[in-house]
Amino acid sequence: EPEVTQTPSHQVTQMGQEVILRCVPISNHLYFYWYRQILGQKVEFLVSFYNNEISEKSEIFDDQFSVERPDGSNFTLKIRSTKLEDSAMYFCASSARQRDGYTFGSGTRLTVV
Amino acid sequence: RKEVEQDPGPFNVPEGATVAFNCTYSNSASQSFFWYRQDCRKEPKLLMSVYSSGNEDGRFTAQLNRASQYISLLIRDSKLSDSATYLCVGTGAGNNRKLIWGLGTSLAVNP
Numbered sequence: 001e002p003e004v005t006q007t008p009s010h011q012v013t014q015m016g017q018e019v020i021l022r023c024v025p026i027s028n029h030l031y032f033y034w035y036r037q038i039l040g041q042k043v044e045f046l047v048s049f050y051n052n053e054i055s056e057k058s059e060i061f062d063d064q065f066s067v068e069r070p071d072g073s074n075f076t077l078k079i080r081s082t083k084l085e086d087s088a089m090y091f092c093a094s095s096a097r098q099r100d101g102y103t104f105g106s107g108t109r110l111t112v113v
Numbered sequence: 114r115k116e117v118e119q120d121p122g123p124f125n126v127p128e129g130a131t132v133a134f135n136c137t138y139s140n141s142a143s144q145s146f147f148w149y150r151q152d153c154r155k156e157p158k159l160l161m162s163v164y165s166s167g168n169e170d171g172r173f174t175a176q177l178n179r180a181s182q183y184i185s186l187l188i189r190d191s192k193l194s195d196s197a198t199y200l201c202v203g204t205g206a207g208n209n210r211k212l213i214w215g216l217g218t219s220l221a222v223n224p
Contacts, residue, residue, distance in 0.1 A: 035212070043157060043200070045211040056211055091156055101147045101159040102212070 002026040006092050006105035013082055013112055021077045021108045023092030031095045032075045033102060034067065036060070036088040043091070049075065082112045116140060119201050119215035127223055130191050134218045136184040136201030143213070146177055148186050149200040151217065157200055160186075191222045 005024040013019050025032050034046040047057040047067055054067065066078045075094075079086055089109050093102035119136045126132050138146070149157040161168060163175040163184050174187040184201055198217040205211050 033211075042216050043212075043214040045213075048211060058211070089154070099145055101149075101162055104156040104158070106156050 002103070004092055004094055004103050004105035006090075006108050008108060009106065010109045011111070013110070015084055015112055016081050019079050019082055019110065021079075021090050021092075021110070023075045023077070023105055024073055025075055025092065025094035026096075026103055027073070029094035029096050029103075031098060032069070033093040033095075034077045035091045035093060035104075037091065037107075038088045046077070046090075079110075082110075084112050086110060087112045116213045117201055117203055117215040119218050121216055121218060123219040123221055125221045125223060126191055128191060128193060130222075131187065131189045132191055132220065133188075134186045134199055134201070134220075136186075136215055138182050138184070138201075138203050138213075140203070140205070140213075141179075141182060143203040143205065145204045146184050147202045147212075148173075148175055148184075149202055151198045151200055153198075160199070188220075191220075193222050193224060196220055196222045 007022045011019055032049040035043050036046055037043045045058045047061045048055045049067055064080045068076050087110055089107045091107045092105040095102045117138050124132055146163040148160040150160045151157045161170050161175050163177045165177045165179055167176045172189045176185045188195055198219050200217045201215040202212050
């Protein structure tokens with residue numbers, strides 16, 4: 001079964017450092033997303049990406065965040081200057097069509113210390 | 114009113130029991146709904162889409178009532194492996210595709 005792959009599975013970083021979270025969506029999918037989940041809380045939408053541009057972003061996705069699809073297969077989330085409150089599980093997801101349910105990657109656990 | 118609201122549980126049921134989860138949503142213009150399952154510290158996994166006509170997949174039945182803005186999930190003959198958190202999810206209105214998540218309902222199936 002096709003899957004969404006995320007690396008690394010766990011990243012520990014110091015406050016103020018930049019991190020890049022990587023995702024390889026399912027190859028024939030066209031819609032890409034980043035979500036995050038702080039431990040014990042709801043899954044929260046960060047950003048959606050289609051046709052090489054951001055289609056929607058949430059209030060969480062401020063100037064510290066950026067996404068990129070550098071080479072047609074990878075989909076990255078960059079956090080420029082991490083804060084303690086950025087500690088969360090970050091999930092990448094993709095879907096083939098707008099109305100489909102998503103396939104999620106197994107997540108990157110980001111710990112900011 | 115929260116956008117998607119679920120009873121957090123936990124629901125503790127014996128193996129073989131039938132259990133029902135309910136979910137309400139506030140945005141009447143939301144178009145699509147899903148049930149996801151999430152195991153502890155794992156990614157959400159799509160369980161099933163939810164349609165007004167109702168849909169069934171094995172032991173699982175989902176139903177959408179647009180008039181009442183209410184979604185349900187029924188699990189029959191529950192198994193130990195059904196123990197997880199069940200997340201009710203809706204999309205935004207119109208072309209808004211972001212998923213709006215409930216907090217989830219925790220289910221523990223006991224031997």
